[in-house]
Amino acid sequence: xxxxxxxxxxxxxxxxxxxxxxxxxxxxxxxxxxxxxxxxxxxxxxxxxxxxxxxxxxxxxxxxxxxxxxxxxxxxxxxxxxxxxxxxxxxxxxxxxxxxxxxxxxxxxxxxxxxxxxxxxxxxxxxxxxxxxxxxxxxxxxxxxxxxxxxxxxxxxxxxxxxxxxxxxxxxxxxxxxxxxxxxxxxxxxxxxxxxxxxxxxxxxxxxxxxxxxxxxxxxxxxxxxxxxxxxxxxxxxxxxxxxxxxxxxxxxxxxxxxxxxxxxxxxxxxxxxxxxxxxxxxxxxxxxxxxxxxxxxxxxxxxxxxxxxxxxxxxxxxxx
Amino acid sequence: xxxxxxxxxxxxxxxxxxxxxxxxxxxxxxxxxxxxxxxxxxxxxxxxxxxxxxxxxxxxxxxxxxxxxxxxxxxxxxxxxxxxxxxxxxxxxxxxxxxxxxxxxxxxxxxxxxxxxxxxxxxxxxxxxxxxxxxxxxxxxxxxxxxxxxxxxxxxxxxxxxxxxxxxxxxxxxxxxxxxxxxxxxxxxxxxxxxxxxxxxxxxxxxxxxxxxxxxxxxxxxxxxxxxxxxxxxxxxxxxxxxxxxxxxxxxxxxxxxxxxxxxxxxxxxxxxxxxxxxxxxxxxxxxxxxxxxxxxxxxxxxxxxxxxxxxxxxxxxxxxxxxxxxxxxxxxxxxxxxxxxxxxxxxxxxxxxxxxxxxxxxxxxxxxxxxxxxxxxxxxxxxxxxxxxxxxxxxxxxxxx
Numbered sequence: 001x002x003x004x005x006x007x008x009x010x011x012x013x014x015x016x017x018x019x020x021x022x023x024x025x026x027x028x029x030x031x032x033x034x035x036x037x038x039x040x041x042x043x044x045x046x047x048x049x050x051x052x053x054x055x056x057x058x059x060x061x062x063x064x065x066x067x068x069x070x071x072x073x074x075x076x077x078x079x080x081x082x083x084x085x086x087x088x089x090x091x092x093x094x095x096x097x098x099x100x101x102x103x104x105x106x107x108x109x110x111x112x113x114x115x116x117x118x119x120x121x122x123x124x125x126x127x128x129x130x131x132x133x134x135x136x137x138x139x140x141x142x143x144x145x146x147x148x149x150x151x152x153x154x155x156x157x158x159x160x161x162x163x164x165x166x167x168x169x170x171x172x173x174x175x176x177x178x179x180x181x182x183x184x185x186x187x188x189x190x191x192x193x194x195x196x197x198x199x200x201x202x203x204x205x206x207x208x209x210x211x212x213x214x215x216x217x218x219x220x221x222x223x224x225x226x227x228x229x230x231x232x233x234x235x236x237x238x239x240x241x242x243x244x245x246x247x248x249x250x251x252x253x254x255x256x257x258x259x260x261x262x263x264x265x266x267x268x269x270x271x272x273x274x275x276x277x278x279x280x281x282x283x284x285x286x287x288x289x290x291x292x293x294x295x296x297x298x299x300x301x302x303x304x305x306x307x308x309x310x311x312x313x314x315x316x317x318x319x320x321x
Numbered sequence: 322x323x324x325x326x327x328x329x330x331x332x333x334x335x336x337x338x339x340x341x342x343x344x345x346x347x348x349x350x351x352x353x354x355x356x357x358x359x360x361x362x363x364x365x366x367x368x369x370x371x372x373x374x375x376x377x378x379x380x381x382x383x384x385x386x387x388x389x390x391x392x393x394x395x396x397x398x399x400x401x402x403x404x405x406x407x408x409x410x411x412x413x414x415x416x417x418x419x420x421x422x423x424x425x426x427x428x429x430x431x432x433x434x435x436x437x438x439x440x441x442x443x444x445x446x447x448x449x450x451x452x453x454x455x456x457x458x459x460x461x462x463x464x465x466x467x468x469x470x471x472x473x474x475x476x477x478x479x480x481x482x483x484x485x486x487x488x489x490x491x492x493x494x495x496x497x498x499x500x501x502x503x504x505x506x507x508x509x510x511x512x513x514x515x516x517x518x519x520x521x522x523x524x525x526x527x528x529x530x531x532x533x534x535x536x537x538x539x540x541x542x543x544x545x546x547x548x549x550x551x552x553x554x555x556x557x558x559x560x561x562x563x564x565x566x567x568x569x570x571x572x573x574x575x576x577x578x579x580x581x582x583x584x585x586x587x588x589x590x591x592x593x594x595x596x597x598x599x600x601x602x603x604x605x606x607x608x609x610x611x612x613x614x615x616x617x618x619x620x621x622x623x624x625x626x627x628x629x630x631x632x633x634x635x636x637x638x639x640x641x642x643x644x645x646x647x648x649x650x651x652x653x654x655x656x657x658x659x660x661x662x663x664x665x666x667x668x669x670x671x672x673x674x675x676x677x678x679x680x681x682x683x684x685x686x687x688x689x690x691x692x693x694x695x696x697x698x699x700x701x702x703x704x705x706x707x708x709x710x711x712x713x714x715x716x717x718x719x720x721x722x723x
C-alpha cells in the first residue's frame with residue numbers, strides 16, 4: 001500500500017488544514033476539536049469498512065481526510081451526533097450513490113445539504129469567512145495551487161466567471177455600485193466552495209467542455225437561488241441539485257475518467273499514446289461522439305507544459321478514492 | 322426588532338428621533354405590499370424591556386476576607402446602552418409614475434405604501450410632499466424599486482397624536498411574508514454623516530441569528546475589569562464597541578446576546594412574559610387564554626439574538642441579510658468586577674495582597690486592550706490594594722518602559 005508522493009490531495013489536505021486552523025484561531029469560527037475528531041473517526045471508519053465491503057484493494061485515507069476537513073470548515077452542528085452523521089452520509093454517499101462507476105455527489109456537499117434540509121441543528125455560516133480583499137487573494141492563491149496540481153481548473157473558472165458575470169449584470173441592471181459585486185466575490189465561503197468543493201475532479205464531468213458547462217450551470221442556479229428566490233446557501237444548494245448532470249454530461253461528451261495520481265513534478269512518464277487510447281476507451285459508449293477529435297482536445301487542455309495527468313496503468317479501475 | 326419563523330416576519334421599528342414630531346418620517350423599503358391589518362403601533366416599554374433583558378451586564382464579586390474561608394454574595398447592575406436606529410431622513414413629493422398602493426392611519430401615524438415606475442418620480446414625489454431624502458438617495462431607491470420592493474412611508478399625524486395623548490413616538494410594527502430575511506440599511510449610508518448605529522433584536526424559534534453577507538463576531542465577554550468601570554459602564558462599553566469595530570475594520574456585526582428567552586443567568590432584567598412577546602410579534606405563541614388573573618407563562622420556544630452594528634458605506638456596501646442558525650448556545654456580554662477585601666485582616670495577608678495587585682495590573686492591561694484607553698490613565702484610577710487600605714507601592718519597574 002503505497003500512496004504516490006505528491007497526490008494533489010496532499011496539497012488539498014494541507015491547504016484545508018491551514019484554512020481550518022486560521023478560521024478557528026484568526027476568525028473565531030466555532031470549530032470544535034471534539035467534532036473534528038468525531039468526523040475524522042467516522043469518515044475514516046466508514047471509508048475503511050465500505051471499502052472492504054466494496055472489495056477495494058487498498059484503504060486510501062486521503063479522500064476521507066479531505067471530506068473531514070471540508071465538513072469541519074463548512075458545516076456547523078449543535079452536537080457531535082450530527083457531525084458524525086454528516087461524516088457517515090458523506091462517505092456513504094460515495095459508495096452507495098453511484099452512476100456509471102462514479103459517485104454522484106461531492107461527499108461533503110451531499111452531507112451538508114442533506115443535513116441542512118433535514119435538521120435545524122445543522123447549518124453553514126456563509127458570512128463568517130469575511131470578505132476582505134487580501135484574504136480572498138490568499139485563498140484564491142492556495143486554491144489555485146491545489147487546482148493546478150489536480151489539473152481540473154475548468155469547473156472553478158467557469159463557475160466563478162459565470163457567477164461574476166451574473167452579479168455584474170445584476171448590479172448594472174439595478175444601478176448598484178460595483179462594490180457590491182466585489183463584496184460578494186471576495187466572500188470567503190464562496191471562494192472555499194469554488195476552489196475546494198465544486199472543483200472535485202471525481203464528481204465533475206470527465207470532458208473539459210462538460211466541466212465548463214457544469215460550472216456555468218451551477219453558477220447560474222446558485223445566482224437564481226440567492227438573488228431571485230432570496231434564499232441563502234445558493235452555491236451549495238446548486239451543486240447538490242446539479243449533481244445528476246454529471247453522468248448526463250459524461251454520457252454526452254465522454255472524456256477520460258479522473259484518477260488521483262502523483263503530480264508530474266516527480267513522475268515524468270511519457271506515454272502519450274496510451275493516454276489517447278485511454279481517453280478513447282472512455283468515449284466508446286457513445287458512438288455519436290467524434291472520438292479522436294475530443295481526445296485530442298482533452299489532451300491539449302489537460303496537459304499544460306506537456307506533463308501527464310493520467311496514469312494509464314491504473315486507468316481501468318475507477319473506484320471511490 | 323425582527324421576529325421571524327419560516328417566511329413570516331414581524332419587524333418593529335423604534336428610533337431615537339429627538340426633534341419635533343412634525344419633522345419625523347420613516348421611509349423603509351419593504352419586500353411586499355403591506356395592508357392596514359399588517360401594521361400596528363407598539364408600546365415602547367416592550368422594546369425597552371427587551372433591551373434591558375439583553376443588555377451587556379456588569380457583575381460584581383467581593384473577595385472574601387483572606388483570613389477566613391466563606392463566599393460572599395454577588396450583585397449585578399446592568400447598563401442601558403442607548404438605543405439608536407438609523408432613522409432614514411425622509412420627506413415627500415409628487416410626480417407621475419408613483420402608485421399609492423395603500424394609505425391609512427394607524428395610531429398616530431399616517432402611512433403610505435408606494436410603488437413607482439422609476440426612482441426619479443418617486444424621489445420627486447416624496448420631496449414635493451415634504452419628505453427629505455438624503456442627497457444621493459436616488460440610485461438606492463432605484464435599486465430597491467427594481468428589486469420589486471415597495472416603499473413604506475410613515476409620518477406623524479399630529480392631530481391623532483394629540484388625541485391619543487402620546488408625546489413620544491411609539492414603535493411601528495409591520496407583519497409581512499417574504500423569503501427575504503434582510504434589513505435595508507443602504508438609505509442610511511448614502512449621505513454618509515458618519516457611521517450609523519443599529520441594534521437588531523431577533524426573536525426566532527430554532528436558534529441564533531447571524532448575517533450571511535457579513536461576519537458576525539462575538540464581542541469580548543467574561544473578562545475581569547477594574548473596579549472603577551462600575552462608575553462609567555456605559556462609557557466603557559461604548560469604548561469597547563468602538564475599539565472592536567476598528568479591529569474588524571468596520572466590517573463586522575457584533576453579537577451582544579444570544580439566549581433562550583425562558584431564562585437568564587444573571588438576569589439584567591426579568592425575562593419577557595408570553596404576553597409581551599406576543600405583542601412584540603412572536604406569532605407562534607398562542608394568545609393568552611384562560612380566566613382573568615392567570616399568570617402568563619414565561620416565554621418558551623423563543624430564542625433572542627441581539628446584534629449591534631456600526632455601519633457606513635465603505636464597510637457595508639449592501640443590506641444586511643440574515644439567516645437563522647441551529648445554534649442555541651448562550652452568549653452574553655458580561656464583565657466582572659472583583660472587589661478586593663479592604664477591611665482589616667487578622668493575619669498576615671501579604672500573599673493575598675500580592676495576588677490582588679497582580680490581578681489589578683492584569684485588569685488594567687485587559688481594559689486598555691479592550692477599549693484602547695491609555696494604560697497609564699487606567700493605572701491612575703485603580704485603587705491598588707496595599708497595607709492598611711493604602712494604595713500599594715507599585716513595583717519600581719512598572720512605569721519604567723510603559
